[in-house]
Amino acid sequence: MSVQLVRKQPRDPGPAAWNAILPAAGRPRVLDEAVTCDWLVIGAGFAGLSAARRLAQLCLTDRIVVLDATRIGEGPAGRSSGFMIDLPHNLSSSDYSGGTADADKKQIAMNRAAIAFAAEAAGEHGFPAQVFDQRGKINAAATARGRSLNVRFASHLAAMNEPHETLDATAMRQITGTDYYEGGLYTPGAAVLQPASYLRGLAEGLSGNVTIYENSPVGRLERTGAVWRVQTSRGGVEAPKVILAVNGHIQSFGYFRRRLMHVFTYAAMTRTLTREEVRRLGGEPNWGVLPADPMGTTVRRISGAGDHRIVVRNRFTYEPTMEISDARLARTGDRLARAFADRFPALAHVEMEYRWAGRLCLSRNGVPAFGEIDENLFSACCQNGLGVARGTFCGMMAAELATCHNPPLLADLLAADEPRRLPPEPLAWLGANATLRWKQWQAGAEV
Numbered sequence: 001m002s003v004q005l006v007r008k009q010p011r012d013p014g015p016a017a018w019n020a021i022l023p024a025a026g027r028p029r030v031l032d033e034a035v036t037c038d039w040l041v042i043g044a045g046f047a048g049l050s051a052a053r054r055l056a057q058l059c060l061t062d063r064i065v066v067l068d069a070t071r072i073g074e075g076p077a078g079r080s081s082g083f084m085i086d087l088p089h090n091l092s093s094s095d096y097s098g099g100t101a102d103a104d105k106k107q108i109a110m111n112r113a114a115i116a117f118a119a120e121a122a123g124e125h126g127f128p129a130q131v132f133d134q135r136g137k138i139n140a141a142a143t144a145r146g147r148s149l150n151v152r153f154a155s156h157l158a159a160m161n162e163p164h165e166t167l168d169a170t171a172m173r174q175i176t177g178t179d180y181y182e183g184g185l186y187t188p189g190a191a192v193l194q195p196a197s198y199l200r201g202l203a204e205g206l207s208g209n210v211t212i213y214e215n216s217p218v219g220r221l222e223r224t225g226a227v228w229r230v231q232t233s234r235g236g237v238e239a240p241k242v243i244l245a246v247n248g249h250i251q252s253f254g255y256f257r258r259r260l261m262h263v264f265t266y267a268a269m270t271r272t273l274t275r276e277e278v279r280r281l282g283g284e285p286n287w288g289v290l291p292a293d294p295m296g297t298t299v300r301r302i303s304g305a306g307d308h309r310i311v312v313r314n315r316f317t318y319e320p321t322m323e324i325s326d327a328r329l330a331r332t333g334d335r336l337a338r339a340f341a342d343r344f345p346a347l348a349h350v351e352m353e354y355r356w357a358g359r360l361c362l363s364r365n366g367v368p369a370f371g372e373i374d375e376n377l378f379s380a381c382c383q384n385g386l387g388v389a390r391g392t393f394c395g396m397m398a399a400e401l402a403t404c405h406n407p408p409l410l411a412d413l414l415a416a417d418e419p420r421r422l423p424p425e426p427l428a429w430l431g432a433n434a435t436l437r438w439k440q441w442q443a444g445a446e447v
């Protein structure tokens with residue numbers, strides 16, 4: 001018999017703005033009884049919902065249960081900036097390139113498989129372009145250093161025969177309405193999501209054999225013989241096979257201890273812009289840019305049904321407790337407001353209606369925490385900051401692995417090393433935060 005008490009439940013700081021601007025969701029279905037099923041998926045972010053969708057496709061008559069501690073769209077997945085990126089996006093590099101061209105090509109194949117999977121779901125459920133749009137991405141450069149990082153990344157892409165286009169300051173102004181950017185690097189393969197809308201749509205579209213319980217945190221996981229049992233705050237589930245899709249919280253379930261790095265990143269969304277502010281802003285109604293320097297600021301402009309807003313994201317802090325204080329959220333919120341005002345001085349008076357943060361999970365060697373970690377217990381965790389694509393891919397692949405299918409890309413995922421052990425605390429905390437601060441300082445006006 002194996003018993004795991006779940007030591008920590010997720011705490012998501014600040015409001016999940018992408019979810020808050022949608023019409024209110026209906027009442028949640030909370031698990032308040034004992035149920036049995038063929039498959040249990042824990043976590044309803046990109047990984048969990050993708051695992052459930054793939055299981056439903058592969059096992060047409062099996063009963064599948066998904067549990068999440070919070071509401072769909074309220075966790076880190078729904079708090080993301082919504083870039084589903086196909087290309088290498090190594091946050092610890094200076095220009096995003098991963099490693100060798102061969103390793104990067106494998107990573108690209110995995111990310112594109114995830115985008116194709118999401119595009120199929122988007123087509124099936126009729127998601128509009130505001131929810132899922134394969135319009136590519138731009139790495140925006142605000143400094144000479146940013147431009148040179150774009151040049152370096154472009155030559156890495158050229159070596160892999162990946163299409164890309166260099167944009168000058170005029171083109172960037174036409175798109176964004178601001179002259180903050182000196183240039184950009186456009187690549188066509190990424191998709192851009194309204195993350196909360198996408199997750200809600202994916203959940204609603206799951207077939208009749210999938211039941212999702214929200215606000216149902218798992219507090220205990222145990223195996224007796226061939227059966228896994230979990231306890232939530234008000235109910236329980238028994239299933240022969242379980243997929244853990246809880247990203248860094250897999251550590252709270254007792255797995256991968258001292259091997260996962262928990263990092264927060266921070267975001268803010270303006271109130272609705274007035275018609276006059278929209279006119280003053282200029283540029284295209286919907287666009288998004290990632291920073292040329294991974295430590296810089298991501299910006300999105302979103303428009304739909306008369307609602308125009310700007311969303312900014314920056315800063316990373318390493319937080320081994322998986323929690324941050326309200327004071328930290330307030331401080332970084334002020335920095336986000338400054339990054340917004342620097343880019344859009346004519347709108348500097350516009351308040352941020354929402355300020356929030358969310359967890360990422362990284363490993364030192366950039367690998368996922370993936371595979372069968374106990375008998376019939378599968379992990380689809382540790383997305384290394386690129387969880388929109390990688391979470392989707394790990395979820396899909398966990399379903400393939402658990403059902404004994406063997407698609408070609410699964411072997412590449414299984415061949416990855418284990419997440420490398422971290423130095424002891426407080427050394428890891430001191431080292432990681434000092435490195436992040438230094439890199440953020442170095443990024444200068446890209447932040």
Ligand SMILES: Cc1cc2nc3c(=O)[nH]c(=O)nc-3n(C[C@H](O)[C@H](O)[C@H](O)COP(=O)(O)OP(=O)(O)OC[C@H]3O[C@@H](n4cnc5c(N)ncnc54)[C@H](O)[C@@H]3O)c2cc1C
Pocket residue numbers: 006008009010042043044045046047048067068069070075076077078079080081082083084085216217218219245246247248249265266267313357358359360361380381382383384385386387388389390391
């Ligand atoms: C502000 C911000 C911007 C970002 N932008 C991007 C971006 O543009 N592109 C990108 O690729 N990535 C981005 N990310 C990272 C991305 O959001 C994550 O990598 C992604 O959410 C990971 O997906 P996941 O499904 O693996 O895990 P999660 O989204 O963390 O989902 C795990 C789920 O498990 C649930 N859970 C945990 N413990 C329990 C428990 N005990 N019981 C039940 N349920 C539990 C949680 O509530 C959660 O809903 C961003 C993150 C943030 C915070």
